[in-house]
Amino acid sequence: MNAERVIEIKSLNKFFGDFQVLTNVDLSVSLGERIVICGPSGSGKSTLIRCVNGLEQFESGQIRVDGISLNDPGGVDRVRSEVGMVFQQFNLFPHLTVLENLTLGPMKARGLSRKAADALAMQLLERVRIPEQAHKRPRDLSGGQQQRVAIARSLCMKPKIMLFDEPTSALDPEMISEVLDVMVELAEDGMTMLVVTHEMGFARKVADRMVFMDGGEIVETGTPSAVFEAPKSQRFKDFLDKILQH
Amino acid sequence: MTRGVKLWALLAGMLLLAGCSGTGNWGWYVIDPSTPQGQSNVKFLIGGFWATIQLSLIAAALSMTIGLLVALPGMSANRWIRLPSRVYIEFVRAIPLLPMLFWVFYGLPVVMRSLGFPITIDAFWGAIITLAISDSAFTAEIYRSGIQSIPKGQTEAARTVGLTYSQTMRYVVLPQAIRRILPPLANQFIYIVKMSAFASVIGMQELTRRANELVVTEYRPLEIYTLLILEYLVLVLIISFFVRWLERKMGADESR
Ligand SMILES: Nc1ncnc2c1ncn2[C@@H]1O[C@H](COP(=O)(O)OP(=O)(O)O)[C@@H](O)[C@H]1O
Numbered sequence: 181m182n183a184e185r186v187i188e189i190k191s192l193n194k195f196f197g198d199f200q201v202l203t204n205v206d207l208s209v210s211l212g213e214r215i216v217i218c219g220p221s222g223s224g225k226s227t228l229i230r231c232v233n234g235l236e237q238f239e240s241g242q243i244r245v246d247g248i249s250l251n252d253p254g255g256v257d258r259v260r261s262e263v264g265m266v267f268q269q270f271n272l273f274p275h276l277t278v279l280e281n282l283t284l285g286p287m288k289a290r291g292l293s294r295k296a297a298d299a300l301a302m303q304l305l306e307r308v309r310i311p312e313q314a315h316k317r318p319r320d321l322s323g324g325q326q327q328r329v330a331i332a333r334s335l336c337m338k339p340k341i342m343l344f345d346e347p348t349s350a351l352d353p354e355m356i357s358e359v360l361d362v363m364v365e366l367a368e369d370g371m372t373m374l375v376v377t378h379e380m381g382f383a384r385k386v387a388d389r390m391v392f393m394d395g396g397e398i399v400e401t402g403t404p405s406a407v408f409e410a411p412k413s414q415r416f417k418d419f420l421d422k423i424l425q426h
Numbered sequence: 427m428t429r430g431v432k433l434w435a436l437l438a439g440m441l442l443l444a445g446c447s448g449t450g451n452w453g454w455y456v457i458d459p460s461t462p463q464g465q466s467n468v469k470f471l472i473g474g475f476w477a478t479i480q481l482s483l484i485a486a487a488l489s490m491t492i493g494l495l496v497a498l499p500g501m502s503a504n505r506w507i508r509l510p511s512r513v514y515i516e517f518v519r520a521i522p523l524l525p526m527l528f529w530v531f532y533g534l535p536v537v538m539r540s541l542g543f544p545i546t547i548d549a550f551w552g553a554i555i556t557l558a559i560s561d562s563a564f565t566a567e568i569y570r571s572g573i574q575s576i577p578k579g580q581t582e583a584a585r586t587v588g589l590t591y592s593q594t595m596r597y598v599v600l601p602q603a604i605r606r607i608l609p610p611l612a613n614q615f616i617y618i619v620k621m622s623a624f625a626s627v628i629g630m631q632e633l634t635r636r637a638n639e640l641v642v643t644e645y646r647p648l649e650i651y652t653l654l655i656l657e658y659l660v661l662v663l664i665i666s667f668f669v670r671w672l673e674r675k676m677g678a679d680e681s682r
């Protein structure tokens with residue numbers, strides 16, 4: 181792949197106190213590429229993608245996002261405006277309406293007028309198919325609807341890259357597909373995506389590349405068809421056996 | 427609340443009754459509004475209300491501002507930014523109000539003069555500065571616990587939609603924290619009102635000072651100080667009524 185590298189992570193090491201969470205992580209992502217990251221709980225998946233938008237600092241290594249180095253002072257602020265993030269717990273702003281959740285960033289960080297921001301927000305709410313909820317509070321929505329609002333909120337900033345940290349793990353089973361459908365559409369529109377998830381059906385459908393992490397390291401990467409057919413490492417094989425069982 | 431009022435009214439009534447019965451050595455005439463002397467005495471005492479209220483309000487406003495400015499760096503991830511805030515809070519909390527008042531009123535002008543800022547501090551501002559600083563350590567802690575009660579995910583989400591630190595505070599964290607901050611902050615205002623009595627010792631003409639001055643000329647401490655206590659009681663009851671109302675309102679908002 182010789183497309184433009186939008187994310188470049190080089191020998192990344194990160195510690196929480198004495199505990200090494202990430203060890204020598206290398207990963208580059210091309211524009212429009214969809215990466216699914218999986219691995220056991222505690223393997224450092226969240227920490228890795230949180231490093232990409234500067235929610236976590238790191239001790240050594242290099243991260244460049246869209247040509248901007250996170251090692252540079254002020255780099256974090258510029259990177260954040262390029263990168264959207266969707267959290268497991270949605271993290272919607274409970275004191276604001278759905279519409280206000282979406283318009284806050286565009287108005288305060290981008291300086292859009294209320295009118296322009298409202299128009300943009302409504303457009304994105306339609307894209308995630310909940311325009312009728314615009315004037316409700318987040319807590320009056322179902323989990324699946326809340327997560328779609330969270331996706332729309334990120335998209336309002338017109339990010340180049342979207343990070344998803346187990347976006348469906350906190351959802352009731354019957355709501356998972358409505359969120360995944362939105363994510364599939366996003367992938368079809370060419371968004372660069374880094375998705376931490378154990379939804380292997382989704383991975384098979386949209387992932388260009390699977391990344392398997394264990395113990396703070398990237399153990400294996402490969403296309404979904406390759407790794408599902410024949411994972412190279414025993415650890416990945418065991419992991420897949422476990423999660424594909426049910 | 428209304429029970430509290432009734433109890434105090436009863437107590438005050440009993441005292442008055444005892445005074446009028448003539449069995450004890452009472453002299454309610456000093457504050458009896460039906461006599462010209464009593465009326466002018468009561469007017470003189472009540473005349474301190476405005477100064478006490480003014481003192482308390484300005485000190486509270488300053489304390490709330492200083493408290494926020496101390497609390498915010500106190501929550502930084504960087505310990506060198508956190509440190510001054512911690513030191514300020516521990517230091518200020520350790521100083522008793524009265525010595526601090528003396529130091530500010532008599533000592534601070536000397537310090538300022540030697541630094542090349544010749545200022546005079548009158549009783550009014552001396553009291554305000556002292557009350558504000560002494561109270562700010564507590565308001566800082568109120569802000570801190572209120573802000574820390576907001577989940578970290580809120581800040582993270584705000585930062586990922588491009589808000590700066592101060593925008594995150596202003597539009598996301600503080601509006602949510604305010605319902606946990608306002609009631610204890612209003613409660614803290616009661617503390618300021620009561621502590622403002624110390625301003626009397628540096629000559630501030632507020633409620634307590636006026637009572638003291640009247641006692642010196644009338645020799646009727648019991649009656650005058652009783653009225654003084656009732657004056658504070660009225661003030662504090664009004665504020666705590668407001669605090670209850672605020673707590674109810676904030677609680678209702680939260681469960682909505
Ligand atoms: N803020 C933190 N402080 C200390 N340890 C942490 C912190 N966040 C995560 N960890 C630890 O780092 C490891 C990796 O965490 P995480 O990246 O959340 O894993 P995953 O997302 O793969 O489940 C875990 O062992 C976790 O306990």
Ligand SMILES: [Mg+2]
Binds near residue numbers: 225226227345346
């Ligand atoms: Mg995780």
